[in-house]
Amino acid sequence: xxxxxxxxxxxxxxxxxxxxxxxxxxxxxxxxxxxxxxxxxxxxxxxxxxxxxxxxxxxxxxxxxxxxxxxxxxxxxxxxxxxxxxxxxxxxxxxxxxxxxxxxxxxxxxxxxxxxxxxxxxxxxxxxxxxxxxxxxxxxxxxxxxxxxxxxxxxxxxxxxxxxxxxxxxxxxxxxxxxxxxxxxxxxxxxxxxxxxxxxxxxxxxxxxxxxxxxxxxxxxxxxxxxxxxxxxxxxxxxxxxxxxxxxxxxxxxxxxxxxxxxxxxxxxxxxxxxxxxxxxxxxxxxxxxxxxxxxxxxxxxxxxxxxxxxxxxxxxxxxxxxxxxxx
Amino acid sequence: xxxxxxxxxxxxxxxxxxxxxxxxxxxxxxxxxxxxxxxxxxxxxxxxxxxxxxxxxxxxxxxxxxxxxxxxxxxxxxxxxxxxxxxxxxxxxxxxxxxxxxxxxxxxxxxxxxxxxxxxxxxxxxxxxxxxxxxxxxxxxxxxxxxxxxxxxxxxxxxxxxxxxxxxxxxxxxxxxxxxxxxxxxxxxxxxxxxxxxxxxxxxxxxxxxxxxxxxxxxxxxxxxxxxxxxxxxxxxxxxxxxxxxxxxxxxxxxxxxxxxxxxxxxxxxxxxxxxxxxxxxxxxxxxxxxxxxxxxxxxxxxxxxxxxxxxxxxxxxxxxxxxxxxxxxxxxxxxxxxxxxxxxxxxxxxxxxxxxxxxxxxxxxxxxxxxxxxxxxxxxxxxxxxxxxxxxxxxxxxxxxxxxxxxxxxxxxxxxxxxxxxxxxxxxxxxxxxxxxxxxxxxxxxxxxxxxxxx
Numbered sequence: 001x002x003x004x005x006x007x008x009x010x011x012x013x014x015x016x017x018x019x020x021x022x023x024x025x026x027x028x029x030x031x032x033x034x035x036x037x038x039x040x041x042x043x044x045x046x047x048x049x050x051x052x053x054x055x056x057x058x059x060x061x062x063x064x065x066x067x068x069x070x071x072x073x074x075x076x077x078x079x080x081x082x083x084x085x086x087x088x089x090x091x092x093x094x095x096x097x098x099x100x101x102x103x104x105x106x107x108x109x110x111x112x113x114x115x116x117x118x119x120x121x122x123x124x125x126x127x128x129x130x131x132x133x134x135x136x137x138x139x140x141x142x143x144x145x146x147x148x149x150x151x152x153x154x155x156x157x158x159x160x161x162x163x164x165x166x167x168x169x170x171x172x173x174x175x176x177x178x179x180x181x182x183x184x185x186x187x188x189x190x191x192x193x194x195x196x197x198x199x200x201x202x203x204x205x206x207x208x209x210x211x212x213x214x215x216x217x218x219x220x221x222x223x224x225x226x227x228x229x230x231x232x233x234x235x236x237x238x239x240x241x242x243x244x245x246x247x248x249x250x251x252x253x254x255x256x257x258x259x260x261x262x263x264x265x266x267x268x269x270x271x272x273x274x275x276x277x278x279x280x281x282x283x284x285x286x287x288x289x290x291x292x293x294x295x296x297x298x299x300x301x302x303x304x305x306x307x308x309x310x311x312x313x314x315x316x317x318x319x320x321x322x323x324x325x326x327x328x
Numbered sequence: 329x330x331x332x333x334x335x336x337x338x339x340x341x342x343x344x345x346x347x348x349x350x351x352x353x354x355x356x357x358x359x360x361x362x363x364x365x366x367x368x369x370x371x372x373x374x375x376x377x378x379x380x381x382x383x384x385x386x387x388x389x390x391x392x393x394x395x396x397x398x399x400x401x402x403x404x405x406x407x408x409x410x411x412x413x414x415x416x417x418x419x420x421x422x423x424x425x426x427x428x429x430x431x432x433x434x435x436x437x438x439x440x441x442x443x444x445x446x447x448x449x450x451x452x453x454x455x456x457x458x459x460x461x462x463x464x465x466x467x468x469x470x471x472x473x474x475x476x477x478x479x480x481x482x483x484x485x486x487x488x489x490x491x492x493x494x495x496x497x498x499x500x501x502x503x504x505x506x507x508x509x510x511x512x513x514x515x516x517x518x519x520x521x522x523x524x525x526x527x528x529x530x531x532x533x534x535x536x537x538x539x540x541x542x543x544x545x546x547x548x549x550x551x552x553x554x555x556x557x558x559x560x561x562x563x564x565x566x567x568x569x570x571x572x573x574x575x576x577x578x579x580x581x582x583x584x585x586x587x588x589x590x591x592x593x594x595x596x597x598x599x600x601x602x603x604x605x606x607x608x609x610x611x612x613x614x615x616x617x618x619x620x621x622x623x624x625x626x627x628x629x630x631x632x633x634x635x636x637x638x639x640x641x642x643x644x645x646x647x648x649x650x651x652x653x654x655x656x657x658x659x660x661x662x663x664x665x666x667x668x669x670x671x672x673x674x675x676x677x678x679x680x681x682x683x684x685x686x687x688x689x690x691x692x693x694x695x696x697x698x699x700x701x702x703x704x705x706x707x708x709x710x711x712x713x714x715x716x717x718x719x720x721x722x723x724x725x726x727x728x729x730x731x732x733x734x735x736x737x738x739x740x741x742x743x744x745x746x747x748x749x750x751x752x753x754x755x756x757x758x759x760x761x762x763x764x765x766x767x768x769x770x771x772x773x774x775x776x777x778x779x780x781x782x783x784x
Contacts, residue, residue: 007656010692011671013757015743016685017344017500017664021705021750023698079698121699121751214708268704268717312718319735320339320573320712321586 023120026263027080029212033203034087034258040186040196041091048095049192055099057086059106067115081120085109088128091193091254092298093135094146101139105131125305126262129298136298146189156190157183157249161241162294183248194251204257213261216273217280221256222247224281232289240289250288255280255297265305272315279304329551331544331560334535336581338574340711341566342744344500344665346539350631351503351624356511358635359648361408363433365639366418367393370426371678372467373474374400379429385412388440390615392463393429402475403465406431407617407637409438421642421661421675423668428676431639445613454526457610461526464609465616465679470494470505470570470599471662473680476606479596480526486591488530492579493520495536495543495600496563496570499663502683504620505600507633509536509543512604513550519603522610524556527596531557533579534600539565567665568742572597574711586738601682616679623649627657627686636677643673645684657692660685665743698751706745706755712738716745720758728769731762739763 041049064082069075077083089109093102109131117123136143146156155163157178164174178188186196194200207213229243246252260266260280267276280300287296318324369376377394387393387406394404413430420426443464449457462477482488493516497505509516520532534551536544547560561579563569573584575597582593590596598606601619608614617638624631629650636645642659646652660667661681677684706716715734722730736759745755 006672006674007652009656009659009670009672011669012658013754013760014667014669014741015665015746015756016658016660016667016669016687016692017743017747018693018752019748021748022752023701023750026701026703026750119699121701211705214704263701263703266702268702268707268715270708273704312715316715316734317707317713319586319714319738320577321583321588321738322735323585 023079023081026212027084029207029210030084030258031080031087033206033212034091034193036199036202037091037193037196037254038087040199041095041192044186044195045095045192049090051099052090052093052095052097052102052192053087055102056090056093056106057083059103060086060089060110063107063110064115067111068119071115073119079120082110082114085114085127087193088258089131091258092128092132092191092251094143094190095192096145097135097142101135101142105135108134121264123264124309125302126259126265129259129302132298133302156294157188157245158241158288158294165239178245180244180248183245188249190249191251191254194254197248197253200253200257204253207257207261213257214270214273216270217261217266217277218256220274220277221260221280221284222252224278225252225285228281228285232285246285246288250295251297252284255284255301259297260301260304265308267308267311267315269312269315269317271317272311275311275315276304276308279307329548329554329558329560331548331562334561334563334578336578338566338569338578338711339713340709340744341564341569341574342709342747343565344567344747346565347500348503348506348539350501351622351633352506352540354503354507354631354633356507356620356633356635359637359640359645361433361435361437361637362640362644364413364430365407365433365637366428366430366641366676367404367407367639368420368426368428368676368678369394369404370420370422370424371404371473371638371680372402373472374398374402376426377401377404379415379427381412381429383412383414386410387412387431388438390443390617391440392442392465392615393431396462396475400475400478402467403463403615404429405465405615405617405638406440407639408433409436409440410434419671419675421668421670421678421681423671441613441615443609443613443615445611447611449522449610450525454528457522457526460610461606463615464605466602466605466609467616467679468599469601469605469616469619469679469682471666471680471682472572473678476598476602479598480523482591482596487594488527488591488596489594490531490533490580490596491520491523491527492575492595492597493532493534493600493603494570494572494575494597495534495540495547496575497540498537498565498567498570499665499667499683500567501624501685502622502663503624503633504622504682506540506543507622508604508620509540509600510546513546515604515607516547516600517550517554518611519605519607522606523598523603529556530596531559533559533561535561535563535575535579537565537569538562567744568711568740571711571740571742573740586735619677619679619681621645621677621681622683623686624683625660625686626691627652627654627688629653638679639676641674641676642670642684645677646673646686652686653688655689656686657689658685658687660687665747666741695752697753700751700753703750705748705750709744709748711742711744712740714739716755716759719762720745720753720755723758723762723765728765732766732769736762737766
């Protein structure tokens with residue numbers, strides 16, 4: 001290196017190539033994938049949809065910025081992960097929820113669930129879902145008040161089913177009140193972003209194509225719900241909803257494609273993800289059928305979030321050249 | 329002889345941008361020997377060679393100038409004729425300090441090889457040819473640099489039933505092996521036949537990625553009248569198909585056990601350039617004094633596949649290719665996935681230097697890595713079915729037991745995990761750290777036990 005005019009070269013460990021992906025690009029993809037469901041939300045719920053999404057995204061970004069600044073971390077919010085949390089939280093709220101509650105939920109999601117646990121990559125539970133449950137427990141009435149969108153229906157399909165059965169009778173004209181086809185399109189009461197399975201499926205397919213998510217969790221989740229519901233329905237078709245109703249309602253598609261697939265809180269191996277999906281499906285249906293809440297997706301995902309590290313510990317792929325699986 | 333598709337599928341591979349178009353169509357060029365060459369003593373796996381010449385000695389082309397030291401080592405030869413100018417220290421292309429023998433070229437290429445040509449090898453006892461291969465200084469020219477004479481002497485009780493000839497060349501940018509196969513197929517095939525003779529007639533599988541149809545055709549032509557169980561295996565072009573473990577699995581469906589050798593599953597893998605070197609040593613009596621190297625990358629004015637003398641400095645290679653076209657970024661010996669970034673261009677190439685890649689400043693992106701978001705892309709990319717995200721997090725947290733239990737030592741450092749990581753974490757670097765720490769801890773434990781044993 002005696003020659004001072006010799007070109008200088010940068011040193012680093014191999015590899016010297018990268019595919020070009022980034023966390024920011026992943027988050028942008030998730031936001032793109034949520035667009036169809038957002039469009040349906042605006043169509044069904046009007047200005048409330050725009051209000052809640054704007055409020056949640058803005059509060060999440062602000063909370064992220066503020067919390068990181070206070071904690072002395074790099075205050076960058078340009079990875080857009082907080083924006084994704086904001087949209088997902090808004091999608092999990094009833095359309096008429098007061099703005100201040102949405103703000104409170106956003107701050108809880110980002111500050112308590114995400115940043116206090118270490119920030120991106122370190123949270124144990126899905127921030128948006130945790131905030132939804134936090135709001136549900138704190139404001140049970142506001143969180144289950146579904147503004148009627150016509151004169152007939154004032155409850156979510158699963159809610160109507162559960163209330164009627166608690167009173168001791170099958171809901172009258174259930175199939176006529178909630179025609180299956182129109183449920184899939186988004187003609188139902190419910191949280192902002194969960195109503196149209198078709199829109200959510202479109203977004204999910206986009207995420208699969210972009211390899212942001214992989215097929216194992218959503219497919220095993222949906223298949224387990226469908227399979228378990230089919231068994232219950234076969235045993236007693238009077239007291240049990242048909243599998244198609246279970247698929248079409250209660251935010252199952254939102255959960256299966258956008259919440260259960262949350263990278264940070266789900267297992268990292270293929271088989272682990274399959275087990276995770278099966279666990280989610282079983283738990284969702286157990287809560288829906290026997291639990292106190294009509295809908296079980298949020299609780300199922302949060303509970304399985306807690307099992308995710310355990311699944312990763314016990315289910316590991318066989319390393320090349322090793323006869324057996326790793327000792328757990 | 330027939331060409332078949334790879335019979336076995338690998339669990340995880342990546343489809344990389346291959347960037348081979350810059351040099352794939354360029355015929356081999358012979359680079360005139362430079363005025364000065366520096367022969368590194370460490371251009372193989374194992375102990376460095378020891379110089380057997382002194383300053384001022386006159387040497388001929390191909391004359392042995394350094395001898396092997398210990399069980400795993402290799403001979404080194406003068407790649408020009410002339411005078412020993414100096415014996416000094418410097419960095420090798422692996423970034424480690426090594427001794428150099430600097431030779432001043434007299435431009436005469438006065439022959440100095442002491443190898444006895446054996447064009448009659450077919451009638452010789454196979455085992456008697458192994459010392460000739462050792463004396464020619466042949467090492468694995470695909471990159472690993474393991475001395476070939478040791479590789480072809482399998483441990484007792486191990487029978488090699490298949491010789492796999494590695495023409496996969498799965499590293500992006502590199503076309504040295506491809507051009508060698510296209511232009512010197514006969515040489516390679518003759519070398520393969522010699523190795524087959526030495527190994528007692530194993531099956532031959534010549535494995536080439538299917539994105540190199542001309543190379544496959546050239547080898548088919550050279551091997552058209554091959555006798556015995558000989559096949560060309562067309563591999564799917566996917567990374568890291570050319571890695572030894574992955575290649576054996578793809579061709580034979582056999583998995584080398586952890587910590588084991590190809591011989592444990594009856595296989596032996598030799599790179600195409602190594603086979604050509606075997607032919608030159610045995611039939612022509614020429615030791616390794618030159619090799620094909622692809623000099624390429626957006627920063628090289630005139631990318632080329634060149635036949636260069638061992639010990640030519642990277643600066644001379646670059647100068648022969650017209651110099652640099654912009655601001656220097658990264659200079660890499662080997663390909664972009666497993667190559668070693670160089671501190672400067674005054675380093676000489678060795679027997680394993682198959683490529684020199686120069687990247688401009690603007691294409692070398694500096695970035696801050698983010699925390700792992702458990703996206704599991706690395707898990708799906710790892711050809712060894714490791715859990716890179718879990719391992720690297722354990723390395724960062726200094727949880728050595730976890731690092732060891734997760735089979736970190738099986739990592740082949742192929743770079744797939746780093747390549748796909750959206751958080752841009754230095755995965756391979758962390759894996760290497762983990763491996764080094766586990767190995768250190770094992771050594772310390774052994775030494776402690778030894779010390780205890782002495783006390784008791």
